[in-house]
Amino acid sequence: MKDSVESLIKKFGLEISIEQRKYLGFLYENLHLEELSDKEQHFFIDYFYKSETLRNMAAFALELADVMHEIRENVPTIEQAEQLANGKEQRLYYEQKWQEARRQKLKQQTTKNGNILYVPFVDYKEEQGPMVICLEQTSGMAKYSELCKSMILSLFMDAHQEQRDLYIVPYDCQIHVHYRFENGHLNLSDFKDFIEYKAKGEAAILPVLQFVKGLLQENQQCAETDVIIFTEGNPVDGQYLLGKRAKTMIEEMKQRYHAEFSVIAMNEQRFNEHHFWFANKAIFADDAIQ
Incomplete structure (x- = not known):
């Protein structure tokens, strides 16, 4: 090298x-x-x-x-009452449904020539969905901007090695732009825009989650998806995440797209864990900043 x-x-x-x-x-x-x-x-x-x-x-x-x-190796987990109550049963159901669909696809694609069966096992391998980075870009996050983007640099290697699409979605109260790096490959124009992108104002989390759901629907992969949220820790609309409509949307993302949510919070004191009830992992960057 x-x-x-x-x-x-x-x-x-x-x-x-x-x-x-x-x-x-x-x-x-x-x-x-x-x-x-x-x-x-x-x-x-x-x-x-x-x-x-x-x-x-x-x-x-x-x-x-x-x-x-x-x-990546050692992260604290947020306990989720909803997950403990019924999440395991639901996940097992969707995993079984997914595996059955893949078996049917494998059976349909198998061909026979004489006494030889040609089985396309390469199409049956475990698939991984995209890696989606939601990057809060607000007035409060301005001092953490370079830190967050520095962390994201190392995620390019993970996406590339695993041949996964990497999406970066900057957000404040809405989504102005997003970047897609196919299979983790560098697109110089988008990369330069990502490095230089800045926004002001406050952050709302619900619009970016709705946007991510749209990306997953377009992707059409019923596979493991990682959603990583960089945030100061206290979105202005956090209370709406506790509502029935938001919970239904997030649970659908978890079940249908096997989405796993991680939060990297810049300020542990400002972090409201009740608003991020859906996160599988919460990471606090205070030590890295100091």
């Missing part, structure tokens, strides 16, 4: 410090820059060279690499 980065630097005649080489190496590995064309690599290198924000994010991400690994 070091040789590849040095080759890039030499190819484009860059003059950068040893520290910046380290940051570029991190980005090269996590964003799979080797898959880009020469023209695209040149664009990325030029952007890295000019963007202090991207360099700061790379530095932060490198510093947080061990923390992110620990977060």
